[in-house]
Amino acid sequence: EAEVAQSPRYKITEKSQAVAFWCDPISGHATLYWYRQILGQGPELLVQFQDESVVDDSQLPKDRFSAERLKGVDSTLKIQPAELGDSAMYLCASSPRTGGLETQYFGPGTRLLVL
Amino acid sequence: GQQLNQSPQSMFIQEGEDVSMNCTSSSIFNTWLWYKQEPGEGPVLLIALYKAGELTSNGRLTAQFGITRKDSFLNISASIPSDVGIYFCAGQSPNNAGNMLTFGGGTRLMVKP
Numbered sequence: 001e002a003e004v005a006q007s008p009r010y011k012i013t014e015k016s017q018a019v020a021f022w023c024d025p026i027s028g029h030a031t032l033y034w035y036r037q038i039l040g041q042g043p044e045l046l047v048q049f050q051d052e053s054v055v056d057d058s059q060l061p062k063d064r065f066s067a068e069r070l071k072g073v074d075s076t077l078k079i080q081p082a083e084l085g086d087s088a089m090y091l092c093a094s095s096p097r098t099g100g101l102e103t104q105y106f107g108p109g110t111r112l113l114v115l
Numbered sequence: 116g117q118q119l120n121q122s123p124q125s126m127f128i129q130e131g132e133d134v135s136m137n138c139t140s141s142s143i144f145n146t147w148l149w150y151k152q153e154p155g156e157g158p159v160l161l162i163a164l165y166k167a168g169e170l171t172s173n174g175r176l177t178a179q180f181g182i183t184r185k186d187s188f189l190n191i192s193a194s195i196p197s198d199v200g201i202y203f204c205a206g207q208s209p210n211n212a213g214n215m216l217t218f219g220g221g222t223r224l225m226v227k228p
Binding site for chain 2: 004006009033040041042043044045048056091093103104105106107108109111
């Protein structure tokens, strides 16, 4: 069964350092999402891609966060510089296309700890 | 923005008991989804509901899409230890870009053998 892949699974970094997370969506899925999940809460959307284009990044803290999906397949989320409050699980999800209410499938996540 | 209120926040039950949890919203959604998340993993889709009033089952799980489109519930019958995890409801509605998912705060389920 096809799955969303994410790496690394765990990352520990010091504040002010740069970190990057990678996501490979299910093959053929045009829409890719990055979520942040703080411990004890539900996931919150950071950014949504349709193919290689950002279509919603209204909740992305753009002073320190950036995301790209250059070829419309895999994606990278970067934080620079990391802050203590960025400690969370970062989840990637994909769905077949946009424009319809397609089900989103989640990867295993990257758990980030900022010291 | 949209918010989902999910209750209860946690449940500690005996194996074999039935479980019920629900979500309410101040906004209308076109789709309701129920996910389960285990420690260190991403959410896994359990049930998707697409029409108001729809009642759908997946094994021991049953979920309903409320008539008002502002609520949903999930029932688990005859709970077993592997049901342990955090259950999230999510409402889905079209945004300018496509579809947007809003999550509830989760219900942590603990099952005593």
